Amino acid sequence: MRDLHVAVIGAGMAGIASVIKLREAGIDDVTVFEKADEVGGTWRENTYPGIACDVPSHLYSYSFAPNPDWSHTFSPGPEIQEYFRGVARREGVYERTRFGEEVTALEWADGRWTLATGTGFRDTYDVVIAATGVLHHPNLPDLPGLDTFAGAAFHSARWDHTVALEGRRVGVIGTGSSAVQITGALVDRVGHLDLFQRTPQWIMPVDNTPYDEAQREAFRTDPALMRQARDGLSRAFADHFANAVIDADSPAMALIEEACRAHLETVAADPVLREKLRPDYRAACKRLIASDNFYDAIQRPNASLVTEAIERIEPAGVRTADGELHELDVLVLATGFRVDRFLRPTEVRGRDGIRLDDVWKDRPSAHLALAVPGFPNLFLLNGPNGPVGNFSLIDVAELQLGYTIQLLDLLWAGAESVEPTPEAAEAFEQARVEATKGTVWVTGCRSWYLDDRGIPAAWPWSIDHFREVMQAPDLSQYRVAGAEVGAGA
Numbered sequence: 001m002r003d004l005h006v007a008v009i010g011a012g013m014a015g016i017a018s019v020i021k022l023r024e025a026g027i028d029d030v031t032v033f034e035k036a037d038e039v040g041g042t043w044r045e046n047t048y049p050g051i052a053c054d055v056p057s058h059l060y061s062y063s064f065a066p067n068p069d070w071s072h073t074f075s076p077g078p079e080i081q082e083y084f085r086g087v088a089r090r091e092g093v094y095e096r097t098r099f100g101e102e103v104t105a106l107e108w109a110d111g112r113w114t115l116a117t118g119t120g121f122r123d124t125y126d127v128v129i130a131a132t133g134v135l136h137h138p139n140l141p142d143l144p145g146l147d148t149f150a151g152a153a154f155h156s157a158r159w160d161h162t163v164a165l166e167g168r169r170v171g172v173i174g175t176g177s178s179a180v181q182i183t184g185a186l187v188d189r190v191g192h193l194d195l196f197q198r199t200p201q202w203i204m205p206v207d208n209t210p211y212d213e214a215q216r217e218a219f220r221t222d223p224a225l226m227r228q229a230r231d232g233l234s235r236a237f238a239d240h241f242a243n244a245v246i247d248a249d250s251p252a253m254a255l256i257e258e259a260c261r262a263h264l265e266t267v268a269a270d271p272v273l274r275e276k277l278r279p280d281y282r283a284a285c286k287r288l289i290a291s292d293n294f295y296d297a298i299q300r301p302n303a304s305l306v307t308e309a310i311e312r313i314e315p316a317g318v319r320t321a322d323g324e325l326h327e328l329d330v331l332v333l334a335t336g337f338r339v340d341r342f343l344r345p346t347e348v349r350g351r352d353g354i355r356l357d358d359v360w361k362d363r364p365s366a367h368l369a370l371a372v373p374g375f376p377n378l379f380l381l382n383g384p385n386g387p388v389g390n391f392s393l394i395d396v397a398e399l400q401l402g403y404t405i406q407l408l409d410l411l412w413a414g415a416e417s418v419e420p421t422p423e424a425a426e427a428f429e430q431a432r433v434e435a436t437k438g439t440v441w442v443t444g445c446r447s448w449y450l451d452d453r454g455i456p457a458a459w460p461w462s463i464d465h466f467r468e469v470m471q472a473p474d475l476s477q478y479r480v481a482g483a484e485v486g487a488g489a
Helices: 013-024 077-090 177-186 213-221 223-242 251-267 271-277 294-298 393-412 422-438 463-470
Strands: 006-009 030-034 097-099 103-109 112-117 122-125 127-130 152-155 169-173 192-196 203-205 289-291 303-306 310-314 317-320 325-327 330-333 347-349 378-380 417-420 478-481
Touching: 006 013, 006 122, 013 030, 013 077, 013 393, 112 127, 127 393, 169 177, 169 317, 177 192, 177 289, 177 294, 192 317, 203 251, 213 223, 223 251, 223 463, 251 271, 251 294, 271 294, 271 303, 289 294, 294 303, 378 393, 393 417, 393 463, 417 422
Parallel strands: 006 030, 006 127, 030 097, 103 347, 127 378, 152 330, 169 192, 169 330, 192 303, 203 289
Antiparallel strands: 103 112, 112 122, 310 317, 317 325, 417 478
16 A cells, blocks of 8 residues: 555645545645635635525535534634634644645656645645635725725735724725625714625525524534534525526526525615616526625615726726716725636646646636646646535535545555546537536626636536536546556446
């Protein structure tokens, strides 16, 4: 049996899970490289007011680490971050993590990866697992004059908590999930809030019911009840959302749209404002936003929805195309993330010196959202073309880790390397592109789901199909070097 030396890039949700599941599989020689000084990934970096998860708490938890003490159905960001820190502490992840070590280069040679970091550290590894996530490179808007603004300006993922907000004039650019949550959280704190909307969003109403002490105590004392709660939420989430969006004509999709329309019609009282908030595309064509307070917040006397295009940023505020200057003290850029980065900007060179940047020059792709031909023993958790918008990413990472560990068994048994064949990756991509044609994502909107061709860069099949595919690798789809291996099921 071969000892495997494994590097994990990133100590967020998927990186923490990697350490735990690898150890359970008997692979304990694992080093995590984290560019920051703490675990948590998205939940470490995003600390803006109102941050919360849009997946129910008991579903957005590791299956192997249930948490009986969630405060709400959809828990706030700080609580989620503390959950990940607690799991990492209990499972020894901190002891295996090199903090402040940003991986700058990976190079495959002589059957191993040479990994280099910005501090000058270098070592070789048999396997690299990139648990770098999707939403971690802020997308900064190209707005004329942005650098001239005299007040405080920052991206929502780089929130400056030293900036006072009470009683001040605050502008928020964007109407995605972050902007919606920020609006609901800030409107009662600030003097005036301007929300600059380029595109209106459908808002799904949610009942964010708190769990009382009796419910939490029941979860603590009855582990079966916790499993039942998670399984029930998983099935409901799949039936009523994840499987709805992949079939634009499904009854479940029609119910989602009706709920969104009814929410807008009943809560937005002002007919002029209501029409400004009404999208001209189908619900869930863009990432569907869940909120229990946005429509109430944007109707407050001290809130304004600005729909005129932004012409430029000036020292005193935002000038819109109608000539009006919206004077501001603080400007928040809730403009999302660059979702095509994945483990980049790390310089990655695979077999025969091929560069990942060259392979991905048009757009990123990966076989089963996990691996790339020409880059042996490199696995991308929640990688390109994965179900980033329709499943719980914790479930995705756990399923991908189970699949990856079965491939690592080949290395453990003596193989030098494993990677998908170009033919398998191309066949998967062709089938994926064809399947996207039935999804709601192609029904007529611009969104970050769409690639340069206008094709959704996402998993277009059901969660049950994803689980089925992740059960066991079909080894006919892989090139395994250094060992005689037959095809698997």
